Amino acid sequence: MTGDLYDRVAGRTLRELLAEHPVAADFFVNYNLQNLRDDLPLAEALDYADENTLIDFGLDKTTVLDQLVLFLQTVVEEKQTAAVQEITILGGRTKSGDAEEFTLSIKPGEIVSIVGPTGSGKSRLLADIECLAQRDTQTLRQVLVNGRTLEDEERFAMDGRLVAQLSQNMNFVMDLSVGEFLEMHAKSRLHPDPEKVAAECFAAANDLAGEKFTSQTKVTQLSGGQSRALMIADTACMSASPIVLIDEIENAGVDRRQAIRMLTKNEKIVLISTHDPLLALMAGKRLVIKNGGVHKIIETTPEERESLAKIEMLDNTLQSIRNRLRTGGRITPDTI
């Protein structure tokens, strides 16, 4: 496999190489070699390059070729993500050292909410999942993937790719338009058709956002609700991570139910730490955290699901009051 790739890289002109692997352009930029002649194979093209450029990077003509092969191998590997059919969380101990007795398996498309007072240990549970704890964190919990325990090497190899995170504190920091931003993400995922997937993701984000935005809008200029909508749509459509950990979704400007549906439709395992009744009840199960441990696991009953509709009506009422105030209206007891 490696030999094949080596021969292919060595034997082709740069133009052919770039046509097959557009991402290779990044490699040449990284080494200040973007102006190489593209009608020649790499080794010959380097004869026309400034030797100082290579020396600055501690390279010579042979090592550039090796590095390019390694580069392509890495980014191609990056495409593959571990297939997760199930994660299982095994209880450890609470803050006071008592046994935490529970076992919970979650499959793609399932939602589990995590509820409990501030400081009760919700974030710690998310952290245990993120590092795939093997009875070696403070909580002594264990997380199995596809029913298996994991060796340290396997955990390290995940490189944080298993878990995508969404939280209230997150912002966009790039100075790009929404369209450019999505295409950049799609390209980094080596998507065969970055423009198409970016467009889908853009449409999905606008579905979730209360106030619509264009693909020319700068990501840094989006409102809180629009940012959250774009982050959720992007995580659902583009992120490779099979597990999504959500630390609350703000209740203004985002269709939360639609957001959760979008994530589960894309076969993600979703865990939401929340104080929001709507989100808590949308999950099939909710974990109640107390004193650093899982105190109860409650399955959402049909009755609760029915109540969900009522809670949503309450929520809509609040939303309409908010909108009325926003647009300069007055509130009377009748509005409510």
Next chain:
Amino acid sequence: MRLITVAGPPSSGKTSVILRLADVLREKNRKIGVVKFDCLTSFDRERYTEYGIPVQVGFAGKFCPDHFFISNVEDAVRWGFREGFDILITESAGLCNRCSPHIRGVLAVCVIDNLSGVHTPRKIGPMLKFADIVVVTKGDIVSQAEREVFMFNVRQVNNSAKIVFINGITGQGAFMLGKHAESAAEVASLRGYKLRFTTPSSVCSYCTGETRIGEEYQNGMLRKMEFP
């Protein structure tokens, strides 16, 4: 004694990462010490001291920080032995993106932060390229998409390093770095060890105190840009 070199651009969160790592290692009763290599001033001595971590701070001043590091790191290791540390960590700021303090056979960590922009990994150079572990900080305040593009760009430059996301405030992720730290190689002395990448050739008149601008003042090894 195990030795770890930690490097990273200014304000990337090196000290916070080391403090969170210290939390993890203390749980296992490891005794750790830190040597901070800085340029002119540093406010980190207090942070380590307050935390009860023995620390030595050195200032490169008018010397090239990387030359300064490499001429003092052997003594740093000797100090670590005298103090009886289980793990010694050197912390140095990568300043010109040209060098790296990483030594062959010594666990090398590079700390970079998500806020510095997605293309930063492609600009940092040897400090990132030759690291065994790349710690990414401030990931909790940028979007998942930016984290993923950032990681992709780290991979472009360093395809073999382990990438660890650490929240320098809560310590989330430090646990994994702790695992790596425990597997750092034992070092008896650094005599005969080699840097992973050369330090720059800084032997021009400006290295020795010249301040005047003009061709007649430029002596020694120079590189001139070509302007059209």
